[in-house]
Amino acid sequence: MEFGIHTFVWNDGQSQKDIEQAMEATRAAGYAVLELPGLDPARFDLAGLVRRAEALDLKLAASAGLPPACDVTSPDPETVRRGEAFLLEAVGVARDLGCSQMSGPIFSAHRKFDTLPDRDGWQRSADVLARVAGVAKEAGVALCLELVNRYETNLINTVAQGLAYIADTGSDNIFLHLDTFHMNIEEADPVQAIRLAGRHIGYFHVGESNRGHLGSGCIDFAPVFDALLEAGYDGIVSIEAFNPPALNDHLKAVCAIWRDVIGDNAAFARHARTFMEMQHEAALRRAAAYGGA
Template sequence: MDRLGIHSFVWTGGQTQAMLEKAMEKSAACGYKLIEFAYLRPENFDLDALARRAAALDLAVAVTMGLPFSHDVSSEDAETVKAGERMLADAVRAVRDIGGRTLGGILYSAHGKYARMPTRKGRDNSVAAIARTADAAKAAGVGLVLEIVNRFETNLLNTTAQGLAFIKETGSDHVRLHLDTFHMNIEEADPAAAIRLAGDRIGYFHIGESNRGYLGDGVVDFDRIFDALLDIGYGRDITFESFSSTVVDEGLSLACAIWRDTWTDNVPLAEHARRFIELKMDEAGRRRATNARP
C-alpha cells in the first residue's frame, strides 16, 4: 500500500471551502495520508488554497466522480458525449490544479440506474472518450482509474473482467481499474479471484463494508481481500469509503440509495477503519510468512 486514505464524505457533504478544509484537518488528525474528494468544480472552490492546505497537512489528494445523464459519454447522442468529455477534461485540470494524483469513479457512463442495456455505439463512444481523457490525464500527471460498480449504478462495467476488456479497447497504458469491496461483494463471484485477475491493472482501491457502515459489521470477507492484495503486490492507494445519511448530500444519497444512518459519529468510524485496515494488512502479512515456512 502506498497511502491509506479516507473519503471526504465521511466528514462532510463538501458544499463549501470551509467544509473541505475541515475534512482535510480531521483526516490528518485521524492518521490518514490521503483524502478523496468528489468532483471539485473550479468555480466553486479555491483549488490553490486547498492544494496549500493539503501540502501543509501532508495529505495526498484523489478525486472521484460520476457523470450525470446529461453528460453521459456512453450515450448515443453526440452532443451528450461531447458535454461529458468537457466535464472530464475540467475534472482532470481540477485534479492537477489541486496537486492531486488520481481521478477515478464512474467516468465512462452516467452514475445511476439505467432503464436499458448498453449499446455497441454507446460503448464505442465511451471507449473513445476515455482514451482521449487518458491522454489529457497523462499530460497533466494525473492517474486515470475507472471504478467498477454494481448494476444499480451503471449498466456498462459491473465486473473486473468487463473493466479489463474495456481498458484494453482504449489502447491506453494510462487507464487502470478502481476496485471497491462494496461493489465487488455484489457483482463478483469471487472478489479475491477478481483482484488476482486484475493484478497490476488496479490503480486505486476502495475499502467499504457491505452495509456501507463500520468495517467488520457486514459480510465482506476482508481476510481474503487482503490476502489477494498481498498476492498481487498491490502498492498503490487504499481509501476507506463509508456513507451515512447523517452526512452525505442529497444528490449522492439518491444515487447510492443511502436511505438511513449507517453511523452518526464520524470520528470513531474513521479511527476504527484505520485500525481495521492496518490490522487486516498485518494479519495477511503474518499468514503469508507462516505459510512460507518449510
C-alpha cells in the same frame, strides 16, 4: 500501502469550508490521504486546498462521477461532447491538486439505467476515455475506472468487463478502481477478481456489505488484503462510507443512502483506519510465513 478516507464520511464536500473541515477531521483520525469528490474549479480555491493539505501533511486523491447530462455512452453527440469536456476539466482539477490519479465511475452516467447497454454506447465511451487518458497522461494523472454495481451503471460492473473495456481503449493510462462493497454484489468471487485485475489495479476502496463499520457485515477482508499483496498493489486503500445527516439529497439518491449505518463519524473513521492497518499487517505476516515455509 497508504490508507485514506473519502470526504463523504465527513460531509458532501460542496464548499471550501466542507473540504477544509474534512481535511482537519481526516488528519485527526490518523489518515494519510483524503479522497475528494468532483470539484468545480470555478467554485473552489484549489491552490488554497493544496496549501492546507501541505500544512497538514495530508495527501489528496481525486475522484469524479459523470452526471446524466454528460453521459459519454449517449447517442446524442452534444451529450458526449459535454461528457468529454467534463472529464477533461476533472483531469485538470486532479492535476492542480497534485493527484497522481483520478478515480470514480467516469465511463458512463452515474445513475440507475432503465435499458440494457449497447455496443455503440460502449465504444463511444471507450473512444472518449482513450482521448481523455492521453491528455491525463501528459498531466501525470492516471484514470481509474470505478467498477460500481448494476444500480449505479449499466456499462461496467465486473473486473472482466473492466479489462475488456481497457483493451478497447488501447490506452496504457487507464486502470481499475475496485471497491469491496460493489464487488460483493457483482463478482462471483471478489478475491479471484482482485487476482484477475492484478497490475491493472490503480485505486482501491474498502466498504462493508452494509456500508457500515468494517467487520460488521459479510465481507471477509483477510483474503482481500492477501490478494492485494499477491497482486503487488501498494497504492491507496481508502474507506468509502456516507454520513447521511451531512449529505445533499442528490448524493443520497444516487447512492441510495437511506439510513445512517455509521453513527459517530469520527469514531467510525478511527475504527476503519485501525481495521485496515490490522488487516494489512496480518496479510504481511501471512505472506512472510508462507514465503518462509
